[in-house]
Every structure is written in structure tokens, then in C-alpha cells.
Amino acid sequence: MVPTDVRDPNYFHKVVDCQWACPAHTPVPEYIRLIAAGRYTDAYMINWYSNVFPGILGRTCDRPCEPACRRGRLEPEPVAICRLKRVAADNKDDVRSLLPARPAKKNGKRVALIGCGPASLTVVRDLAPLGYELVIFDQDKGTGGMIRSQIPRFRLPEEVIDEECGYILERGFVELKLGWRIDSMKQLLAENFDAIFVGSGAPRGRDLDIPGRKEAANNIHIGIDWLSNVSFEHIDKIGKRVVVLGGGNTAMDCCRTARRLGGEEVKVVVRSGFGEMKASPWEKEDAMHEGIPIFNFLVPKSFTHENGKLTGIVFEKVKAEKDAKGRRQLVPTGEPDEHFPCDDVLVAVGQENAFPWIERDIGIEFDQRNMPKVDEKTMCSSHPKVFFGGDAAFGPKNIIWAVAHGHDAAISIDKSCHGEDVNDRPPPLVNLSSQKMGIHEWSYDNDISNDTRFKVPLRDQAITLKNLKVEVELGFDRALGYKETRRCLNCDVQTVFTRDLCIECDACVDICPVDCITFTFNGLEADLRTRLTAPAENLTQDLYVSDRLKTGRVMIKDEDVCLHCGLCAERCPTGAWDMQKFLLDMAHATEVSACRRG
Amino acid sequence: MTYIVKPKLHHPKLKQNALGFTHRDYEGKVSTLCAGCGHDSISAALIQAFFELDLEPHRVAKLSGIGCSSKTPDYFLGQSHGFNSVHGRMPSVATGASLANRDLIYLGVSGDGDSASIGLGQLAHCLRRGVNMVYIVENNGVYGLTKGQFSATADKGSKSKKGAGNQDAPIDLVSLAIIMGATFVARSFSGDKQQLVHLIKAAIEHKGAAFIDCISPCVAFNNHPGSTKSFDYVREHNEAVNAIEFIESKAPIKADYEPGTVALVRQHDGTYLKLKKLHTDYDPTDKTAALAYLMAHQAKGEVVTGLLHVEPEAEDLCGRMNVAKAPLNSLNEAELCPGSSALAKINAELR
Numbered sequence: 001m002v003p004t005d006v007r008d009p010n011y012f013h014k015v016v017d018c019q020w021a022c023p024a025h026t027p028v029p030e031y032i033r034l035i036a037a038g039r040y041t042d043a044y045m046i047n048w049y050s051n052v053f054p055g056i057l058g059r060t061c062d063r064p065c066e067p068a069c070r071r072g073r074l075e076p077e078p079v080a081i082c083r084l085k086r087v088a089a090d091n092k093d094d095v096r097s098l099l100p101a102r103p104a105k106k107n108g109k110r111v112a113l114i115g116c117g118p119a120s121l122t123v124v125r126d127l128a129p130l131g132y133e134l135v136i137f138d139q140d141k142g143t144g145g146m147i148r149s150q151i152p153r154f155r156l157p158e159e160v161i162d163e164e165c166g167y168i169l170e171r172g173f174v175e176l177k178l179g180w181r182i183d184s185m186k187q188l189l190a191e192n193f194d195a196i197f198v199g200s201g202a203p204r205g206r207d208l209d210i211p212g213r214k215e216a217a218n219n220i221h222i223g224i225d226w227l228s229n230v231s232f233e234h235i236d237k238i239g240k241r242v243v244v245l246g247g248g249n250t251a252m253d254c255c256r257t258a259r260r261l262g263g264e265e266v267k268v269v270v271r272s273g274f275g276e277m278k279a280s281p282w283e284k285e286d287a288m289h290e291g292i293p294i295f296n297f298l299v300p301k302s303f304t305h306e307n308g309k310l311t312g313i314v315f316e317k318v319k320a321e322k323d324a325k326g327r328r329q330l331v332p333t334g335e336p337d338e339h340f341p342c343d344d345v346l347v348a349v350g351q352e353n354a355f356p357w358i359e360r361d362i363g364i365e366f367d368q369r370n371m372p373k374v375d376e377k378t379m380c381s382s383h384p385k386v387f388f389g390g391d392a393a394f395g396p397k398n399i400i401w402a403v404a405h406g407h408d409a410a411i412s413i414d415k416s417c418h419g420e421d422v423n424d425r426p427p428p429l430v431n432l433s434s435q436k437m438g439i440h441e442w443s444y445d446n447d448i449s450n451d452t453r454f455k456v457p458l459r460d461q462a463i464t465l466k467n468l469k470v471e472v473e474l475g476f477d478r479a480l481g482y483k484e485t486r487r488c489l490n491c492d493v494q495t496v497f498t499r500d501l502c503i504e505c506d507a508c509v510d511i512c513p514v515d516c517i518t519f520t521f522n523g524l525e526a527d528l529r530t531r532l533t534a535p536a537e538n539l540t541q542d543l544y545v546s547d548r549l550k551t552g553r554v555m556i557k558d559e560d561v562c563l564h565c566g567l568c569a570e571r572c573p574t575g576a577w578d579m580q581k582f583l584l585d586m587a588h589a590t591e592v593s594a595c596r597r598g
Numbered sequence: 599m600t601y602i603v604k605p606k607l608h609h610p611k612l613k614q615n616a617l618g619f620t621h622r623d624y625e626g627k628v629s630t631l632c633a634g635c636g637h638d639s640i641s642a643a644l645i646q647a648f649f650e651l652d653l654e655p656h657r658v659a660k661l662s663g664i665g666c667s668s669k670t671p672d673y674f675l676g677q678s679h680g681f682n683s684v685h686g687r688m689p690s691v692a693t694g695a696s697l698a699n700r701d702l703i704y705l706g707v708s709g710d711g712d713s714a715s716i717g718l719g720q721l722a723h724c725l726r727r728g729v730n731m732v733y734i735v736e737n738n739g740v741y742g743l744t745k746g747q748f749s750a751t752a753d754k755g756s757k758s759k760k761g762a763g764n765q766d767a768p769i770d771l772v773s774l775a776i777i778m779g780a781t782f783v784a785r786s787f788s789g790d791k792q793q794l795v796h797l798i799k800a801a802i803e804h805k806g807a808a809f810i811d812c813i814s815p816c817v818a819f820n821n822h823p824g825s826t827k828s829f830d831y832v833r834e835h836n837e838a839v840n841a842i843e844f845i846e847s848k849a850p851i852k853a854d855y856e857p858g859t860v861a862l863v864r865q866h867d868g869t870y871l872k873l874k875k876l877h878t879d880y881d882p883t884d885k886t887a888a889l890a891y892l893m894a895h896q897a898k899g900e901v902v903t904g905l906l907h908v909e910p911e912a913e914d915l916c917g918r919m920n921v922a923k924a925p926l927n928s929l930n931e932a933e934l935c936p937g938s939s940a941l942a943k944i945n946a947e948l949r
Contacts, residue, residue, distance in 0.1 A: 447603070509642075515608075573633040
């Protein structure tokens with residue numbers, strides 16, 4: 001293998017699995033250390049710069065970081081990264097003085113943003129301090145988009161949404177046009193904005209066109225519309241027996257909300273198996289914890305009704321089988337159909353994008369699936385002034401992806417407004433610095449804890465199931481949060497090897513608790529992976545290979561389960577190993593603009 | 599010195615031995631020796647050897663004297679028995695312990711100061727008597743704990759860290775061991791774990807006095823250009839006479855290698871040592887030839903390593919003395935006091 005080039009920022013970035021997996025690339029271990037140190041405000045600000053909504057995401061994030069967490073490869077459960085973020089948000093001081101200053105004057109550029117959800121708000125956060133005049137349109141009466149309309153209050157209190165949307169909307173020349181529907185892109189383009197950002201989400205819930213749908217329509221509700229109506233207090237009750245159709249996170253929100261609005265017997269019925277459901281494991285757990293059973297492998301066949309009133313749903317029983325091409329398919333088991341009697345049905349079988357308001361002859365190209373053609377890096381459409389982000393860009397994803405899109409779109413908008421090439425993307429800011437403080441002292445806590453993941457304390461169900469607005473999770477308190485932070489392996493503190501200093505004494509090999517270091521003769525990667533001290537079977541994790549050593553061998557380190565405990569560096573007599581903190585901050589529009597001025 | 603406890607988390611796919619242990623179950627505390635010390639590599643090799651032989655840690659007794667080397671039993675086999683004796687007196691303690699309990703596996707860990715100076719007499723008698731043990735000397739040629747004075751094994755003419763030359767003739771521990779009658783004599787190098795692990799395994803299985811002189815560079819005081827016990831010097835001058843493999847199988851082994859390249863040495867208990875010959879003319883069962891070979895190559899400044907001498911039909915002290923097979927602490931009153939008729943019989947034999 002060719003010696004590893006650690007000067008390539010991607011190499012060490014990949015080692016920080018959580019940061020690499022996060023669409024916004026939040027420096028997770030850095031803020032976890034700050035929480036451990038009781039520096040909640042600093043931890044919050046790192047998050048705020050990177051993911052804009054720490055308090056909101058600390059409760060609702062889809063947490064792609066957690067399945068990626070290295071600790072999860074050594075133990076059954078990863079670090080509770082998401083809920084630690086909430087600890088920072090809950091315990092911070094007033095951060096207003098730390099937020100970017102409002103610009104003294106306008107920069108003369110006007111940008112329209114359609115939708116006031118996480119994608120648009122991120123664009124606003126990035127552009128407002130630069131003096132842009134920003135006009136936000138949203139059909140709803142509240143800010144936050146789906147954050148406010150679709151996520152129930154018992155998961156995310158209103159104050160948190162108000163606070164974090166507020167931080168953004170105060171940043172500069174922002175005009176809010178709520179309850180204002182955009183019906184024609186052509187008209188909007190005619191208003192001579194310098195750029196238009198489409199962050200309108202995926203606002204259309206998929207319907208279920210099966211017999212009885214029309215007849216029983218009064219008691220059949222589309223999940224996201226129903227949640228939105230509950231959120232804006234147009235609906236405050238539901239029948240006693242409720243069936244929720246669908247296996248995604250929206251279905252989980254629907255069933256738990258129904259449970260609080262009078263649903264005594266709430267059931268979730270899903271076509272697929274339990275394991276294939278789209279909902280996050282923890283959301284399924286939360287629903288079941290509230291006494292909501294989940295039924296699998298049942299395909300809705302028809303709604304039953306009497307005198308225009310829904311009486312139930314008939315389901316066909318299916319099983320998963322692989323077809324000739326090896327694809328999974330659901331085939332009927334042949335057993336008799338099952339009837340679920342109920343008073344109301346919530347249909348949460350998916351969401352779609354809909355752009356009836358974008359005329360097809362104004363230079364914005366659409367693909368066969370009727371989705372706009374959007375560049376994944378720049379978020380540019382085929383129209384030079386129109387940019388997309390969030391669910392509107394590539395279909396339903398989640399908040400953290402919307403944030404990442406927002407950052408990218410803001411850079412593109414800023415560049416396009418200054419006549420620069422949007423494809424010329426700014427590199428991240430990367431810093432690598434030794435953590436050595438003394439002979440065997442490091443500026444991070446390398447004595448990691450053996451604790452398993454701590455559970456987030458919940459409020460008593462006797463209270464939470466009665467009130468839609470009472471938050472279920474109490475969050476980690478400071479003491480519990482501290483204990484959880486100590487499970488973090490500090491994967492950003494990198495093991496950096498200097499070939500010329502190594503005397504091949506084997507001390508690092510002997511001390512490594514996870515057997516990840518080997519000195520052997522070089523070879524091809526596939527061959528090397530079989531010749532290491534411990535098997536290196538995780539192909540997604542790189543091997544760190546040194547140049548040839550004195551004996552002709554090379555040092556090979558399997559990054560897979562390295563604890564970053566620094567013992568290799570502590571036992572190294574020559575300092576050939578050093579622990580160096582790798583800090584990577586993504587560039588945002590603010591920095592790009594600062595470079596332009598400077 | 600490392601302050602933290604070595605994390606308990608381990609690689610999820612660690613190999614387990616026949617007892618269901620991983621090599622991490624054979625570890626001890628975190629070493630307090632200097633970073634990079636050769637002794638730590640030897641500890642790691644011991645861990646590997648005991649793990650691979652599927653030995654239960656509680657069947658092992660670690661014995662040592664004084665010095666850097668003699669601290670190391672704390673850093674491996676944390677669940678074994680141990681005795682840290684007075685300077686140079688480990689062999690006596692080992693002799694007594696082995697007579698009192700033949701069930702345990704005795705591992706003596708000593709250094710060049712402990713064995714070649716203050717304990718030289720003890721070493722000689724222990725080997726001469728054939729105490730059934732593994733006697734390993736972690737040989738770095740200096741007194742590390744007192745800041746690097748030459749020890750008795752330092753080569754004449756080798757230089758100290760400050761540049762002073764050693765005037766005295768060295769004690770060659772392997773030659774001494776062969777002369778003293780050790781029935782398994784080997785030399786190895788802490789920087790060559792592959793060779794060392796195999797030698798330790800064979801030494802553990804050897805019934806009799808097994809002696810290993812292991813060159814172990816002192817990174818703090820004896821790893822500089824003028825040293826003959828540095829990583830670089832030993833790597834450049836290492837002359838391995840054979841590559842050893844211990845074979846537990848007692849069934850006759852079919853030779854499937856080129857004649858003259860491999861020697862199979864059948865031991866007293868029926869186990870085999872497979873020796874891949876690196877020098878075709880070297881025969882470790884020939885004591886005289888081994889000594890001559892050692893002297894000739896040492897004169898050239900070479901460090902001869904490998905299994906240097908083995909007596910396949912070795913006997914041990916307990917066997918020769920016909921010591922009770924069961925540990926003395928397990929004998930009951932009837933066995934210890936066989937009664938007046940037995941005493942009368944013994945007295946009659948002495949008349």
C-alpha cells in the first residue's frame with residue numbers, strides 16, 4: 001500500500017466517524033469535551049455555527065452520527081450524541097452577545113426565500129450578517145416550517161422553536177411574510193430578486209386510494225396535514241380507536257399525538273416487517289413505550305364504513321420473499337384477511353414534493369419524477385437565480401440535511417450575487433495540533449469510561465399522556481450528561497505517526513488495548529488486512545500505513561476500533577506517536593465573504 | 599509512567615483460546631517501566647505464549663528478584679501466583695517452591711544484574727540441579743534503575759551513554775548455562791517477538807531447567823551507537839541458528855520438508871520441537887559443538903540467537919529426588935505420618 005497522506009483533510013475527517021456522518025459536519029467530540037468541562041455555552045456555539053438549531057436538533061435529529069459512532073463498534077450502544085447536544089442547549093447562558101453582529105448597512109442584494117423551515121432559516125443565518133435583504137414567504141402563520149407544523153410539542157416545546165428561529169430572524173434585514181402563499185414562480189422572478197431560494201419542503205402527504213376512501217373520508221386524515229392542524233390548534237380531539245397507517249417517523253408522531261387527543265386504543269399498522277420500518281429505532285421504542293402496538297406485514301385493502309361513517313380497515317396478510325432477481329417482495333400469505341375496527345385513520349404512508357406553482361417554461365428544468373434538477377454540491381437549479389434546499393431539493397430527508405443544504409446554498413447565492421463561479425467551493429478550515437502537555441499528560445481526558453449508554457430520564461406517563469404540550473423527555477441533567485460525555489472516545493484526537501522517529505521497539509503494539517497496530521512487510525490492502533494483529537474486516541475503515549522503516553517493514557494501524565486513548569503515544573520512547581487534535585470547520589458564506597473583503 | 603488503567607474495551611473479534619480466554623485475560627497492570635523498554639515486549643511475548651498454550655493463569659507462579667526486569671511480573675498474568683524475592687535470590691525461592699508443589703509452572707524472571715552479579719551463584723546452582731522452571735534473564739547490559747552503569751554482561755569495549763568504555767570481560771549467560779547443565783538453553787531478542795514467543799512456549803513445556811537469555815534494549819541508558827545491546831546493533835548482528843516451533847502432538851510426525859532443513863527433537867514426555875535449521879551445521883543437542891559455535895561467532899561480534907542447546911532426555915530435580923507428586927500442602931495426616939511400623943522399616947534399612 002502507498003503510505004497514507006495525512007495532509008489530506010479527508011483522511012482524519014473520516015476517522016471522526018460522527019463528524020464525517022453528519023451532513024453539516026459538526027465537530028462532535030469537540031463540543032462533547034466542552035460539555036464535560038461544563039462549558040455549555042461554548043459547546044452550544046460550536047453547534048450553532050455548524051448546525052444552527054442545537055436545541056431543536058438535540059431533541060429531534062435523525063442522528064446519522066450515532067450509528068456511525070466508533071463506540072458502537074466496541075459496545076452495543078453508541079454515545080448519546082444527540083441528547084448531549086440538548087445538554088448544551090439546556091444549560092447554556094444567554095448567547096445573544098455571542099451571535100454575529102447585525103450588519104450596519106445593506107449590501108444591496110435582495111434574496112427571496114420560499115418556506116420558513118430549517119433550510120431557508122440556515123440560508124438566512126448565513127447571509128443576514130453580510131447585509132443581504134432577505135424576504136421569507138411561508139404559507140403557515142408560524143416560523144420553523146415542518147419543525148413547528150409536524151413535530152409534536154411533547155417532543156419539542158414551542159419555546160425552543162421560538163428561541164432558535166428568533167436568533168436567526170434578528171440577525172439582519174429580514175422581512176417575514178407569514179401566511180403568504182407563493183402561487184407563481186414566474187411572478188416572483190419578475191420582482192427582480194438577486195436570488196430565490198426554494199425551501200418549501202415536501203408538503204404533500206401521500207394518500208391511500210383503496211375502496212371506501214371516499215365514503216369514509218370524514219374519518220380518514222392525511223398524517224402531516226393532521227399534525228399541522230393539531231400544531232396550529234385547529235384539531236384537538238380524535239376517536240377512541242385509531243389506526244395509523246405507515247411505518248415512518250411521521251406515523252410515530254401521529255400515533256403518539258392521537259394517544260394524547262383521546263385515542264385510547266391506538267395501533268400502528270405497517271406493510272413491511274418491523275426491522276424494515278423507516279422510523280428510527282428510538283421513535284418506535286418511544287411509541288411502544290406509550291402502549292401503542294405496532295402490527296407488521298399487513299397491507300390495507302379497503303376501508304369499511306356504515307352510513308358514511310368509518311368502521312374499520314381490512315388488511316391482507318403478507319410475508320417477505322425474495323423474487324427471482326433477489327429483490328424483497330411482499331406476497332400474500334393466503335391467510336384470511338384481518339379487520340381492524342376503528343373510529344379514525346391517520347394515513348402516514350409517505351410524503352411527496354409538489355411544485356404546481358413553478359411554471360415549466362421559465363428555465364427551471366425538472367426530471368422524469370417531476371423533481372427540479374438540482375446540483376448536489378451547489379444546490380443550484382438550472383436557473384441561475386434559483387436555488388433549492390431541504391426536502392424541496394431531493395425529496396423528504398430530515399432537518400440536519402436541510403441545514404447542510406442551506407449552508408451550501410448560502411455559499412452559492414453569495415458567490416452568484418458577486419459574479420463568482422459557484423462551483424469553486426471554499427475548503428474547510430483544518431487544524432491539527434499536538435495535545436501533549438507533559439510526559440504522560442494530554443490536554444484531553446484519555447481515561448475513558450467503561451460505562452454503557454445512559455438512558456434519558458422521562459416524565460411520568462400519567463402526566464405526559466394527558467397533555468399534548470408536556471415534553472416527554474426530561475433530558476440528561478448535568479451530572480448524567482457528564483457521565484455520558486466520558487463515553488466519547490475523542491476520535492478527533494488523532495494518532496499521528498512519524499516514521500523517522502520510530503525505533504521499532506513494539507511498545508505501541510504491546511500496549512494497544514484494541515490491537516490495532518502492526519509492524520509487518522507491506523503488501524496489497526486485501527492481503528495486509530488478513531495479516532494484522534487483529535482482523536481488519538471493516539472495509540469502511542482505513543488502514544494508516546507508514547513509509548518503510550529501518551527493518552524494511554511498515555507500520556500499519558487499523559483505524560476501525562482505535563480508542564484514541566493515547567497509550568501508544570504514552571509508551572512510545574521517541575515521540576514517533578503523537579496525539580494531535582484534528583479540528584475541521586466547514587466554511588460558510590460568512591467566511592467566504594470575509595476572505596473577499598480581506 | 600502511564601497513569602491511566604488500560605481500558606477494558608477490546609477488539610470485538612479477538613481470538614479465544616481453548617479455555618475461552620483472550621490474550622487480554624493474561625495481562626497484568628500497566629507497566630511502570632520507561633516507555634519503549636524491551637522488558638515490556640518480553641512481558642507481551644509471555645502473555646502471548648501462555649495464551650497460545652491454553653494455560654490457566656492460576657497454574658503459574660511468577661518469581662523474581664530485584665531490578666527493572668524483576669518488576670515486570672506485575673505487568674503480565676495478573677491472576678497468577680507471584681513472589682518477589684531478595685536481590686539475586688529468586689533461584690532459591692524457585693527451587694524450594696518447585697519441591698513443595700510440582701503442579702505449578704514456575705517462571706523465574708530476572709535481569710543481568712540480578713543473575714550475573716549478585717545472584718550468579720544462585721543461577722549456577724539452580725540450573726545445575728535441574729529445577730523444573732523457565733528462567734528468563736531480561737538482559738540489557740546496564741543497571742537501568744541506578745542510571746545506566748555497566749552490568750556484568752556488558753561487552754568489553756562497548757560504550758556507555760556518556761561515552762565511557764567497558765574494560766571488563768562480559769559474562770556470557772548462555773555459555774554459562776550450557777556448562778552448568780541447563781537442559782534447554784536459548785537466546786532471543788525482545789525486538790523479535792516471533793522467535794521469542796516460540797522459544798518461551800517450548801521452554802514452558804520443557805521438563806527441566808530451561809534458560810532463556812533475552813537481549814532487551816534499555817531505551818533510557820543503553821540504546822545508543824556505542825552499545826552492543828541496542829535495537830540497531832542486535833538487529834544488525836543477529837545470527838539466528840534456527841527457528842523453533844513447539845508441537846504438542848505426541849503422535850509420530852511425518853516429515854514433509856526437505857531433508858536437512860528441519861530437525862525434529864523428541865522430548866522426554868513425547869512432545870516434539872520442530873527446528874527449522876537456519877545454519878545446517880548447527881546441532882543443538884551437541885553441547886560441545888554448541889559451545890564452540892557460540893565462542894566462534896561471539897568473537898566476530900555476532901549475537902547468536904535461537905534454541906542453542908536442548909537435551910531431549912532431560913530429567914528434573916523433583917524427578918531425580920523422587921519428590922511426592924502431590925503438592926505438599928495437599929498431603930493429609932496419614933500420608934505425612936505413616937505410623938511406627940513405617941518408621942521401624944526405615945530405621946531397619948539404615949542399620
